[in-house]
Amino acid sequence: MTTQKTERRLVVPGETIVSDDDKLPGDFTIKQGKDIIANRYGLVDDSARIIKIIPISGVFEPRRGNTVIGRVKDINFSGWNIEIGGPYGAFLPLSECPRFINRNDIAEFANIGDVMNAKIWGIKKGGIDLTLKSRGLGKLEGGRIIKINPHKVPRVIGKEGSMINLIKNSTNTEITVGQNGYIWIKGSEEGEKKAEQAIKLVVEEAISSGLTEKIEKFLGGKK
Amino acid sequence: MKIPNINIKKIENLLKEDKRLDGRKPFDYRDIIIESGISNNAEGSSRVRIGKTEVIVGVKMAIQEPYPDHEDEGTMMVGMEFNPICDERYEAGPPKINAIEVARVVDRGIRESKVIDFKKLCIKEGEKVWCVMIDIYCINDDGNVFDASALGAITALRVAKMPVYDEKTEKVKFGEFTKNPLPLTENITFSMTFYKIKDKFIIDPNRDEEDTSEARITIAISCPKKDKIINAMQKGGITPILTDDLNKIVLESEKVYEAVYPNLNKKIEGLK
Numbered sequence: 001m002t003t004q005k006t007e008r009r010l011v012v013p014g015e016t017i018v019s020d021d022d023k024l025p026g027d028f029t030i031k032q033g034k035d036i037i038a039n040r041y042g043l044v045d046d047s048a049r050i051i052k053i054i055p056i057s058g059v060f061e062p063r064r065g066n067t068v069i070g071r072v073k074d075i076n077f078s079g080w081n082i083e084i085g086g087p088y089g090a091f092l093p094l095s096e097c098p099r100f101i102n103r104n105d106i107a108e109f110a111n112i113g114d115v116m117n118a119k120i121w122g123i124k125k126g127g128i129d130l131t132l133k134s135r136g137l138g139k140l141e142g143g144r145i146i147k148i149n150p151h152k153v154p155r156v157i158g159k160e161g162s163m164i165n166l167i168k169n170s171t172n173t174e175i176t177v178g179q180n181g182y183i184w185i186k187g188s189e190e191g192e193k194k195a196e197q198a199i200k201l202v203v204e205e206a207i208s209s210g211l212t213e214k215i216e217k218f219l220g221g222k223k
Numbered sequence: 224m225k226i227p228n229i230n231i232k233k234i235e236n237l238l239k240e241d242k243r244l245d246g247r248k249p250f251d252y253r254d255i256i257i258e259s260g261i262s263n264n265a266e267g268s269s270r271v272r273i274g275k276t277e278v279i280v281g282v283k284m285a286i287q288e289p290y291p292d293h294e295d296e297g298t299m300m301v302g303m304e305f306n307p308i309c310d311e312r313y314e315a316g317p318p319k320i321n322a323i324e325v326a327r328v329v330d331r332g333i334r335e336s337k338v339i340d341f342k343k344l345c346i347k348e349g350e351k352v353w354c355v356m357i358d359i360y361c362i363n364d365d366g367n368v369f370d371a372s373a374l375g376a377i378t379a380l381r382v383a384k385m386p387v388y389d390e391k392t393e394k395v396k397f398g399e400f401t402k403n404p405l406p407l408t409e410n411i412t413f414s415m416t417f418y419k420i421k422d423k424f425i426i427d428p429n430r431d432e433e434d435t436s437e438a439r440i441t442i443a444i445s446c447p448k449k450d451k452i453i454n455a456m457q458k459g460g461i462t463p464i465l466t467d468d469l470n471k472i473v474l475e476s477e478k479v480y481e482a483v484y485p486n487l488n489k490k491i492e493g494l495k
Contacts, residue, residue, distance in 0.1 A: 071227045085224045113228035144233045144244070147224070182224065189237070193246060 008043040008054075010207065017044055017051055026052030042151075043207065056207065060086040060150040060180040062128055066120045067137070069145065069178030070130070072110050077103075080110060082118070082130060084180050085147070090128040092118055097132050115140045115184070117176055140176070143186025146196055148203045150181035155206045156199055163202060163212065170219040171195040194219070226434040234435045238423045243432070249425045250479055255487060257374070259382040259494040264398065267383025267405070269494075271375040273427060275365035280357065280375035282383045282405075286346070286395055287354040297344025297353040301330040303372065309364040310430075326359065328457045329373045329414070332443035333357075336412040336454035339380065343406035346388070355380075355405070366433040369441055373414035378491050380405055404495075409447040412454050413484045416441045417472050419464060424472060426479060437462040440469075442476045446484075451477055 011017055016035045025031040028040040029051055038044075042055035062068070062084070070082035070090060079093040094101055101109050110116060117137050118130040132138055148156065157164050157177055168175050171194045173187030183199060185192050201218055205211055234244060241249055253274030262268040265281035287298060303326035305313040313319075318326070333339065344353040357379065359372045387399040417424045418436035428436060438460030444451050453473065458464060464472075 071224050073225075083224045111228075113225075113231075115227045115229060140229065142229060144230050145227050189242075193244075 008045070008207075010042075011038040011044055011053065012041050013038055017053075018046065022049065024050045026050040028053040028055060054151075056151050057149060058151060060084070062086055062088065062090075062120055062123055062180070064120055064123060066179035067117065068120060068130075068180040069115060069117055069140070069176065069182035069184055070180070072112050072114050072116065075106050075112065080106070080116075082116065084128070084178075085150075085182060086128075086180060088123075088127050090118075090120070090130050092116070092130040092132065096121075096130065110139050115145060115182075117178065117184070136176075140184050140186075143174070143184055144192060144196075146183050146185065146199065148181050148183060148199065150179065152203045152206050153177060153179055153181060155211070156183070156202050158212070163215065166212070166215060167195050167198045167219065171198070226431055230431050231435045234432055235421050238420055238425070241423075243425065245429065247427075249423065250475060252427045252479075252483055253429075255374070255483075257378055257487065257490050257494065259378060265379075265383075266386055266400065267379040267381075269375045269378035269382065270362075271371045271378065273367055273371045273374075274429065275363055276367055276371050277362040278368065278371045278375045279360045279362055280372070280379040281360075282376075282379045283356045283358070284383075284386050284395070285354045285356065286351055286388075286393075289345070289349065289352040293341070294349040295345045295352075296341035297339070297355065298341075299330070299334060299339060299355045299357070301326045301333070301357045301359070301376065303329070303359040303361075305361045305364065305368075309361040313364075324459060325368055325372050328369055328441050328455075328459075329357070329359065329376050331455045331457060332373055332412050332414045332441070333376060333380070336410045336443060336445045336452075338377070338407055338410050338412055338445070340406040340408050351393070364430070366429040366431075367416065367427045369416040369439075370414055370427065373412070373441075373443070374487070377412060378494070380407065381411070381491055382494050410445040410452070410454070411488075412443045412445045413480060413487070414441055414443040414455075415476055415479055415483075417476070419460070419462065419468075424468070424475070436460065438464055440464055440472060442473070444476060444480050446480070451480065 015038045019034045025036050029036050036051050040053050040055040041057050042053040045052050068084045070084040072080050073083045074081040082090045084090045116139050121131045122129040171191040173191045173195045176184040185195050256272040258270045261270045262281050266284050267282040270279050303322045305322050307315050357376050383405045384400040385403045387396040417440050418428045419438040420436045441457045443455040
């Protein structure tokens with residue numbers, strides 16, 4: 001997405017994207033007569049017959065398989081209630097934790113206020129189910145959490161993780177990006193600050209072209 | 224999402240060495256931007272941005288009967304609202320306790336400093352006086368709404384123009400303004416809020432630092448002539464503030480006032 005040379009059009013809700021009978025409406029668009037109209041604020045993807053919008057603002061929409069960073073909100077007998085910063089609450093059952101946990105002392109593993117890196121394995125009517133049974137998941141210790149807009153996450157990660165690896169390598173930090181817009185940074189104090197600034201810069205300049213060069217310049221310039 | 228424990232730990236540990244997450248010193252403000260003339264219908268209006276925190280303040284004037292114990296004095300009201308737009312923690316509806324608290328702290332600072340000359344706001348003793356209504360709306364809450372609101376309120380008061388009062392019909396002609404400013408005295412206040420995190424104090428916290436802190440104290444200072452006067456002090460939060468700390472804060476507030484206020488004063492003078 002980042003390396004594509006063609007400039008993408010920015011549309012606002014209600015704007016007619018294209019007036020063509022051959023085109024079909026895709027994500028976040030509707031068809032009225034001949035016109036395809038935008039439903040969200042975002043960039044248009046009209047490379048195929050189906051026209052869709054990549055939204056650049058709005059709340060987190062959970063999907064199955066997303067890796068998210070959440071904060072433990074409450075503990076009950078069978079697991080943890082976790083806030084993931086969306087319209088729905090999430091639940092992490094004890095059985096989805098890979099380690100043995102004493103049923104009488106669940107708080108020993110994660111107490112209220114702790115943050116976890118978890119994966120969404122199911123979305124039901126009542127809420128979201130999380131799991132820790134995968135590589136790289138678990139409780140996060142040390143470092144700090146920052147928040148960005150969830151729709152800017154693909155930009156922060158970059159194509160096949162190019163952007164995030166660039167930031168990681170030049171600031172010597174560990175970074176985990178949750179699909180819900182929460183980012184965990186751990187490293188030296190200076191590195192953390194630098195990485196945070198770089199991520200904020202990516203978010204601000206998300207729709208401008210030549211983003212990677214700008215970030216490279218930012219990270220190299222102030223080293 | 225509420226503040227995670229690791230962020231609290233980080234802020235507390237850094238503050239032990241007098242450092243902060245964004246690289247500021249404990250008593251540094253973020254960039255302050257002041258604008259005026261936001262609303263065409265209000266007598267005076269302002270927008271204040273401290274970092275990402277943003278508030279809009281409007282001053283409206285109306286005719287009112289005076290209170291029976293102050294028959295020759297005008298009145299003042301301060302209203303504050305947190306809109307759901309400013310942070311995910313606020314819901315729509317009538318102002319809740321935190322909004323009322325901000326309004327009262329701002330009100331106290333302005334009222335006790337006697338910056339408005341209420342005697343001059345009297346039209347007819349015992350019957351008609353001007354009522355100054357200050358309305359504060361938070362557009363974005365990234366911490367330190369207290370100082371932004373107080374600064375916005377005082378800016379709006381200073382740029383406000385009196386509306387036209389028709390003596391024949393005894394009504395206000397809204398939408399028409401005279402060239403007279405509001406009757407203000409020299410006691411122009413500036414509020415600063417100190418937040419307590421563990422044993423340390425900071426000024427102008429961002430969202431995370433404000434959530435970490437357990438107590439705060441707002442000090443309103445004015446400097447009419449040479450000496451600075453403390454007009455009002457209000458404490459909030461759950462943990463106590465010790466006497467020694469309070470003495471330190473008062474001394475520190477004088478320094479902060481000298482460092483921040485002269486520039487802001489020039490800016491506000493330029494807006495008139």
